[in-house]
Amino acid sequence: MTFVLRSPDELKAFIKARKSQGQSIGFVPTMGALHEGHLTLARASKRENDVTVCSVFVNPAQFNNADDLKNYPRTEKNDTDMLGKVGCDAVFIPSAQDMYPQEKPTLGFDFGQAERVMEGRFRPGHFNGVGIIVSKLFNMVSPDKAYFGEKDFQQLAIIRILAKELCFGIDIIGVPTVRETDGLAMSSRNRRLTDEERQIAPDIYKILTEAKKDAKEGASLKDVKESVLRKFAKSEALDLEYFEIVNADSLQPIENWCDAERAQACVAAFLGQVRLIDNINLK
The missing domain is CATH 3.40.50.620 (HUPs)
Structure with a gap:
């Protein structure tokens, strides 16, 4: 009961x-x-x-x-x-x-x-x-x-x-974050997305996973960040508010992988009127 x-x-x-x-x-x-x-x-x-x-x-x-x-x-x-x-x-x-x-x-x-x-x-x-x-x-x-x-x-x-x-x-x-089958992080705000926006929303996680792949393959932090910013800039629907790679413990931005034992990529973007956030561990 x-x-x-x-x-x-x-x-x-x-x-x-x-x-x-x-x-x-x-x-x-x-x-x-x-x-x-x-x-x-x-x-x-x-x-x-x-x-x-x-x-x-x-x-x-x-x-x-x-x-x-x-x-x-x-x-x-x-x-x-x-x-x-x-x-x-x-x-x-x-x-x-x-x-x-x-x-x-x-x-x-x-x-x-x-x-x-x-x-x-x-x-x-x-x-x-x-x-x-x-x-x-x-x-x-x-x-x-x-x-x-x-x-x-x-x-x-x-x-x-x-x-x-x-x-x-x-x-x-x-x-750990629970995700839809297409990768979108579950959020109460997702129900405010239109059908068209819901199809676009998983692009946020896709960009993050590509950043993780690039980091694992040896790309510099600067290159990873610039690649992410370019991908958001190309999207006509996603309006990026911020993208940061931070020390997972202090939350402060880092400039090189050696600046932190754990590096976390964090993002916030608007899709229409809905603000979505997500993150992924890069290191």
């Missing part, structure tokens, strides 16, 4: 009862509009914990674009049905008033250079909003482990910083 909990008090009572029985808690925070990627996170939690809690909350604090917040899909009934089918023990669906009783949060986070690049550069305030809501949820759920998709690579790194800095004592588990 999957419990639907709508208030922080209900959630805390549920958690207290399970912890009193010595049960471990796994947590999957989401903004709803669930897809197989989210369910993969829930299944990972089910395998590794006695109890799995998922949250569904479209967090206004992490949107710097009012239209993006307004258009974000909300599918509560479908979300709870999907989570029930994979055996999620509880779904926490709070109201904005529950999470932000003062309406506008006064708490603030600065994650340093890790948030000044890529997503942070183009979405000012985004990671402050992520930090606020995740810290609130971590305090309410007190999980042993929390699960996040590697598709949001920078977000995962930021949350690891958050958990370490605030001494939450929570294991942050990154789960």
Whole structure:
């Protein structure tokens, strides 16, 4: 049975009862509009914990674009049905008033250079909003482990910083990106693509995999990056916002392969009105 909990008090009572029985808690925070990627996170939690809690909350604090917040899909009934089918023990669906009783949060986070690049550069305030809501949820759920998709690579790194800095004592588990059969990274935003755009969207991952192939065959970082930029420039449909090759640990751009033990290629591009992100490990 999957419990639907709508208030922080209900959630805390549920958690207290399970912890009193010595049960471990796994947590999957989401903004709803669930897809197989989210369910993969829930299944990972089910395998590794006695109890799995998922949250569904479209967090206004992490949107710097009012239209993006307004258009974000909300599918509560479908979300709870999907989570029930994979055996999620509880779904926490709070109201904005529950999470932000003062309406506008006064708490603030600065994650340093890790948030000044890529997503942070183009979405000012985004990671402050992520930090606020995740810290609130971590305090309410007190999980042993929390699960996040590697598709949001920078977000995962930021949350690891958050958990370490605030001494939450929570294991942050990154789960590999789940993709459609044509390579497109699963995302709640994909449902906003037109049929024609949906046929074009996998080109993002195709370009990334070609970059990985070039890197493995010995191309310089400069050549790999220039090749990617040329391919996006040739696309009439994809409007590149950024492409960076970064140190996978610090998230800072690198100029040569020897600058980092792990190099990650990260991209954001608009396809019509829909902003898509993806990433791939190059080294």
